[in-house]
Amino acid sequence: MMKSHAQKRTADRGKSKLSRFARQLLREWKRLNLPQADARVVVAVSGGADSVSLLLALDELVQSGKLNVDFPVAHLDHRLRKSSGNDARWVKALAKRLRYSVVARSVKVSQRAVATQDNLEQAARHARYAFLFDVAKEMAAQIVLTAHTMDDQAETVLLNLLRGSGSDGLGGIEPVRLLAQGSGVALVRPLVSWARRSDTESYCRARGVDFLMDEMNDDQRFARVRVRRQLLPLMASFNPKIVESLARVADLAREDSAALEKEADEILQLAISNNSKTGAHKRLKVQPVWSAASALRRRALRQWIRECRGDLKRLERVHILAVESLLFGERGGRVVELPGGAKVARKRDLLEYTE
Amino acid sequence: MMKSHAQKRTADRGKSKLSRFARQLLREWKRLNLPQADARVVVAVSGGADSVSLLLALDELVQSGKLNVDFPVAHLDHRLRKSSGNDARWVKALAKRLRYSVVARSVKVSQRAVATQDNLEQAARHARYAFLFDVAKEMAAQIVLTAHTMDDQAETVLLNLLRGSGSDGLGGIEPVRLLAQGSGVALVRPLVSWARRSDTESYCRARGVDFLMDEMNDDQRFARVRVRRQLLPLMASFNPKIVESLARVADLAREDSAALEKEADEILQLAISNNSKTGAHKRLKVQPVWSAASALRRRALRQWIRECRGDLKRLERVHILAVESLLFGERGGRVVELPGGAKVARKRDLLEYTE
Numbered sequence: 168m169m170k171s172h173a174q175k176r177t178a179d180r181g182k183s184k185l186s187r188f189a190r191q192l193l194r195e196w197k198r199l200n201l202p203q204a205d206a207r208v209v210v211a212v213s214g215g216a217d218s219v220s221l222l223l224a225l226d227e228l229v230q231s232g233k234l235n236v237d238f239p240v241a242h243l244d245h246r247l248r249k250s251s252g253n254d255a256r257w258v259k260a261l262a263k264r265l266r267y268s269v270v271a272r273s274v275k276v277s278q279r280a281v282a283t284q285d286n287l288e289q290a291a292r293h294a295r296y297a298f299l300f301d302v303a304k305e306m307a308a309q310i311v312l313t314a315h316t317m318d319d320q321a322e323t324v325l326l327n328l329l330r331g332s333g334s335d336g337l338g339g340i341e342p343v344r345l346l347a348q349g350s351g352v353a354l355v356r357p358l359v360s361w362a363r364r365s366d367t368e369s370y371c372r373a374r375g376v377d378f379l380m381d382e383m384n385d386d387q388r389f390a391r392v393r394v395r396r397q398l399l400p401l402m403a404s405f406n407p408k409i410v411e412s413l414a415r416v417a418d419l420a421r422e423d424s425a426a427l428e429k430e431a432d433e434i435l436q437l438a439i440s441n442n443s444k445t446g447a448h449k450r451l452k453v454q455p456v457w458s459a460a461s462a463l464r465r466r467a468l469r470q471w472i473r474e475c476r477g478d479l480k481r482l483e484r485v486h487i488l489a490v491e492s493l494l495f496g497e498r499g500g501r502v503v504e505l506p507g508g509a510k511v512a513r514k515r516d517l518l519e520y521t522e
Numbered sequence: 523m524m525k526s527h528a529q530k531r532t533a534d535r536g537k538s539k540l541s542r543f544a545r546q547l548l549r550e551w552k553r554l555n556l557p558q559a560d561a562r563v564v565v566a567v568s569g570g571a572d573s574v575s576l577l578l579a580l581d582e583l584v585q586s587g588k589l590n591v592d593f594p595v596a597h598l599d600h601r602l603r604k605s606s607g608n609d610a611r612w613v614k615a616l617a618k619r620l621r622y623s624v625v626a627r628s629v630k631v632s633q634r635a636v637a638t639q640d641n642l643e644q645a646a647r648h649a650r651y652a653f654l655f656d657v658a659k660e661m662a663a664q665i666v667l668t669a670h671t672m673d674d675q676a677e678t679v680l681l682n683l684l685r686g687s688g689s690d691g692l693g694g695i696e697p698v699r700l701l702a703q704g705s706g707v708a709l710v711r712p713l714v715s716w717a718r719r720s721d722t723e724s725y726c727r728a729r730g731v732d733f734l735m736d737e738m739n740d741d742q743r744f745a746r747v748r749v750r751r752q753l754l755p756l757m758a759s760f761n762p763k764i765v766e767s768l769a770r771v772a773d774l775a776r777e778d779s780a781a782l783e784k785e786a787d788e789i790l791q792l793a794i795s796n797n798s799k800t801g802a803h804k805r806l807k808v809q810p811v812w813s814a815a816s817a818l819r820r821r822a823l824r825q826w827i828r829e830c831r832g833d834l835k836r837l838e839r840v841h842i843l844a845v846e847s848l849l850f851g852e853r854g855g856r857v858v859e860l861p862g863g864a865k866v867a868r869k870r871d872l873l874e875y876t877e
Contacts, residue, residue: 332771332774411686425815
């Protein structure tokens with residue numbers, strides 16, 4: 168059946184009413200196979216242009232009937248600035264005006280940093296993700312969104328490059344990952360693969376909605392701020408599309424890393440099989456690991472240590488290389504001590520992990 | 523038998539006489555399994571501090587009896603500067619003084635660049651490697667050395683990063699590779715893994731030997747020069763060991779790349795097997811490639827196209843992605859045209875390459 172002129176006009180209007188920003192978000196939403204109906208998805212909103220634009224665009228998609236999803240807003244006051252209480256009130260007011268529920272809490276990040284010996288940025292990140300996990304559980308939501316942009320991606324790639332990272336670090340921010348291992352909650356970044364920071368700002372302005380400025384974004388004591396204000400502009404003088412290029416570097420590195428981790432896992436399974444006793448994974452056959460390419464060998468050893476130890480805290484490349492050296496030669500009795508006190512020993516054709 | 527005091531003293535003196543630079547070169551020489559006797563190894567010498575220091579250190583190792591190897595010197599005059607004829611004479615005089623034979627030739631790189639549509643840097647590199655290959659053949663040498671340093675490595679990594687490269691590009695300069703596919707001549711960079719450019723300069727000075735300065739090293743129209751003069755110094759303000767860190771990035775990327783290319787080759791062999799007819803490699807079974815991780819899938823397709831086509835000239839990522847898209851879905855008849863006119867078509871459960 169052909170559409171009448173009137174129908175066609177309405178359809179066109181319906182389509183053109185959706186902003187370009189919301190349309191791009193919807194395309195990414197579908198590409199990531201996120202639920203379009205009957206779901207609850209937590210949106211982390213700091214009040215900056217990134218997260219405000221995300222919330223506004225999701226609201227556009229809800230209002231236009233493209234998404235039938237509940238979007239509770241989560242805001243954590245890190246109490247790193249005197250004005251942070253105002254930010255929380257501002258975010259609550261915005262969510263209320265848009266008719267989304269809000270969970271806002273506050274945590275004294277500086278105290279936690281002292282307790283955990285993390286730096287402020289790490290402590291803030293840990294506190295934030297713990298908070299988002301709690302909110303997801305309380306709300307029975309399986310998905311949490313953060314509004315990282317392609318600019319955040321480029322900055323993360325460069326920060327890791329400056330440290331001399333391999334493909335794990337160069338992979339940068341993952342568009343989809345688990346919020347915590349075994350948590351069953353997905354952490355999704357629906358802007359990171361396409362939205363520039365400037366896009367989020369123009370979209371907020373076009374919607375006539377204000378956003379907050381974080382003065383820490385201007386504090387050049389933070390490496391990330393200097394990457395943004397000094398390094399990226401210089402790199403843009405070589406390649407005006409540098410942010411997109413670094414995002415591609417990240418995509419390629421994540422693809423490489425995924426293929427290599429999978430391969431390393433197969434080697435690991437081979438090396439710990441036929442050990443049916445309890446704690447059998449704490450013994451590793453040397454041969455299958457030794458004969459693998461070095462990129463796989465080192466990844467298999469790291470996976471093995473993570474399985475034995477529960478985590479990779481304070482484990483550096485130098486420790487993996489020391490364990491790797493146990494694979495070479497025949498001589499048993501050699502031992503490598505890991506941070507925290509666990510040991511790996513070479514025993515004939517096995518490596519053995521002991522606490 | 524114990525050594526006499528006199529013997530011991532002589533041995534110590536013999537050891538301490540070797541400069542730190544020459545000792546580090548010797549360590550790398552052994553690590554790379556290069557021949558310590560009865561061999562002829564071509565040394566490419568431009569006259570800059572890098573190649574002069576390499577030649578001087580090799581000579582130290584010959585004089586001290588550590589290496590019993592013939593080192594003919596190869597110099598190519600690119601005729602890009604008026605004074606380049608003087609450089610050639612200077613290199614000839616240096617080699618003569620050290621009693622090594624010299625092959626010096628000249629080529630008008632600017633003319634070749636016009637003919638081949640390469641840019642000047644590419645044309646110079648092609649001309650240089652063609653020349654080194656000729657010299658190796660004429661001299662019956664299986665190894666050619668170039669004096670790339672760790673600084674060259676860092677610059678190469680950054681230039682490729684600026685382009686948005688994957689691990690192939692981030693792998694930078696290979697310490698050992700074939701000079702040309704199937705050539706049987708190894709191209710070795712015995713300085714790239716450890717020597718800073720400043721080390722080569724101080725070593726030349728310590729030996730009291732002059733070196734040439736290439737004014738093109740100051741020409742900021744070249745991206746490489748701007749990377750050296752602007753980008754690396756800014757990055758060093760984040761990490762004073764940035765050159766070493768970027769060299770590690772390159773090492774890790776090369777390791778990843780090697781493991782992935784090997785894996786991709788296995789997939790490719792699976793996908794072209796059971797096709798015993800001539801030209802069978804021009805038919806590729808879809809299933810083994812389709813089911814691989816994307817990092818492997820794309821590498822397998824690139825390897826396949828290189829085998830069918832003979833090279834990868836002008837083949838961009840976009841072409842690989844287009845061929846990859848033929849793997850998805852069942853519909854035959856779809857065709858992708860490659861630069862130069864060859865085509866890849868989907869035919870049922872096969873991809874078919876035709877010129």
